[in-house]
Amino acid sequence: MPKPEQIRMAVVGLGYVGLPLAVAFGRRWPTLGFDVNLARINELERHHDHTLEVTRSALQEATWLRFSADAGRLRDCNVYVVTVPTPIDAYKRPDLRPLEAASRTVGEVLSHGDVVIYESTVYPGATEEVCVPILERESGLVFNRDFHVGYSPERINPGDREHRLETITKVTSGSTAEAADFIDALYASIVGAGTHKASSIRVAEGAKVIENIQRDVNIALVNELALLFDRLGLDTQEVLAAAGTKWNFLPFRPGLVGGHCIGVDPYYLTHKAQQVGFHTDVILAGRRTNDGMGQHVARRVVRLIQKHDGHPPSCRVLVLGLSFKENCPDLRNTRVVDIVQELGEYGIGVDVHDPWVDPVQARQEYGLELVDAPGPAGYDAVVLAVAHHQFVAMGASGLRAFGKPGTPLFDVKGVLPGTEVDGRL
Numbered sequence: 001m002p003k004p005e006q007i008r009m010a011v012v013g014l015g016y017v018g019l020p021l022a023v024a025f026g027r028r029w030p031t032l033g034f035d036v037n038l039a040r041i042n043e044l045e046r047h048h049d050h051t052l053e054v055t056r057s058a059l060q061e062a063t064w065l066r067f068s069a070d071a072g073r074l075r076d077c078n079v080y081v082v083t084v085p086t087p088i089d090a091y092k093r094p095d096l097r098p099l100e101a102a103s104r105t106v107g108e109v110l111s112h113g114d115v116v117i118y119e120s121t122v123y124p125g126a127t128e129e130v131c132v133p134i135l136e137r138e139s140g141l142v143f144n145r146d147f148h149v150g151y152s153p154e155r156i157n158p159g160d161r162e163h164r165l166e167t168i169t170k171v172t173s174g175s176t177a178e179a180a181d182f183i184d185a186l187y188a189s190i191v192g193a194g195t196h197k198a199s200s201i202r203v204a205e206g207a208k209v210i211e212n213i214q215r216d217v218n219i220a221l222v223n224e225l226a227l228l229f230d231r232l233g234l235d236t237q238e239v240l241a242a243a244g245t246k247w248n249f250l251p252f253r254p255g256l257v258g259g260h261c262i263g264v265d266p267y268y269l270t271h272k273a274q275q276v277g278f279h280t281d282v283i284l285a286g287r288r289t290n291d292g293m294g295q296h297v298a299r300r301v302v303r304l305i306q307k308h309d310g311h312p313p314s315c316r317v318l319v320l321g322l323s324f325k326e327n328c329p330d331l332r333n334t335r336v337v338d339i340v341q342e343l344g345e346y347g348i349g350v351d352v353h354d355p356w357v358d359p360v361q362a363r364q365e366y367g368l369e370l371v372d373a374p375g376p377a378g379y380d381a382v383v384l385a386v387a388h389h390q391f392v393a394m395g396a397s398g399l400r401a402f403g404k405p406g407t408p409l410f411d412v413k414g415v416l417p418g419t420e421v422d423g424r425l
Ligand SMILES: NC(=O)c1ccc[n+]([C@@H]2O[C@H](COP(=O)([O-])OP(=O)(O)OC[C@H]3O[C@@H](n4cnc5c(N)ncnc54)[C@H](O)[C@@H]3O)[C@@H](O)[C@H]2O)c1
Pocket: 012, 013, 014, 015, 016, 017, 018, 034, 035, 036, 037, 040, 083, 084, 085, 086, 098, 099, 101, 102, 105, 119, 120, 121, 122, 154, 155, 156, 157, 158, 260, 261
């Protein structure tokens, strides 16, 4: 394994996870940030990060950091950190193609003594069963003799200024005790919050995926309660506020579950479970409930419109927010599109406004034309779908002003006072 003074880092995949990591390593070690997307490399070389995770000054301060889309440049590195996407396919099965491609790229440049660390979220076993054979095949080297591997899951939360790479305990692991020590010390050098050295790569892989599953299932429970309480004529937020006064009642809230992690990662573990003939009833039931929430919101909005004597096919609804979470431009797997689609099923014309989102991306990924500046008094219902700070600051009266007089306001996120909205989850 490289001695500290010999370390030359490479970060493969410069997205939400890879870029902050490359910047942190690049303050401490010579670091090459590699990405197959040349446009991404070009913007980073201009010290611009469209994900808004890393500031211009932070990019300028990472003096040891270089960027390249040329895989040949990776040859000079000896510690590789892989941070490429791990999505699911149309059948909700793990799509390991980016991880396999990145492993091929690294395998081609791997040398004796090198270390490869995976950060992408996977299922227990993926690193050693899928990635290591590719590294061996491409490099002609022998695992745990010529090179070592580790897994250190990422826990950052896009848009969150408090929980950053440096302030979240980093779980680390390695393919041998020596590799685990090396990898743990490497992360300890950049993560102020410290590290937790797991006993194996599979333990570290399992830890990451269950963090997101735990959130998914807990949100699903609250979402199921929201569906029930709607039928019972109860306000879910009021029930949760009352129950939350008990010391051990967990503060989960109902809502849409989108994004690249929580709505996706459970399928990685359920896939692995299927391989060993185990049925993950609770996890998959949670997924089903959470995936149905957009449709539920749309139907409740339709009911509100009808209550206000509106005729859905001749109505227009304004949906505020498209990104999968507040104060961030990330559109991946946003479930707001389910609301838009279901409203469309009723013949309702829907305008979507989101000041955080790149309109070109919205068009390319979802075929949606964002409305840049919705006019006043033009809509038959207003749906606050994402609690961007701009929307919350407008308050219920500001949001209602987009609608015609008496227009219903639905607050998906439950951020406005219950007495000031017509419906919420
Ligand atoms: N975004 C999050 O909040 C978050 C949090 C924790 C863990 N994760 C996990 O981290 C991993 C990366 O997620 P992300 O959000 O950074 O993804 P992302 O889509 O933002 O970035 C991935 C980057 O990898 C690049 N890439 C794809 N294939 C490549 C290849 N073969 N070689 C080099 N570069 C390649 C892409 O061009 C892109 O720039 C995923 O497994 C994700 O589940 C994400």
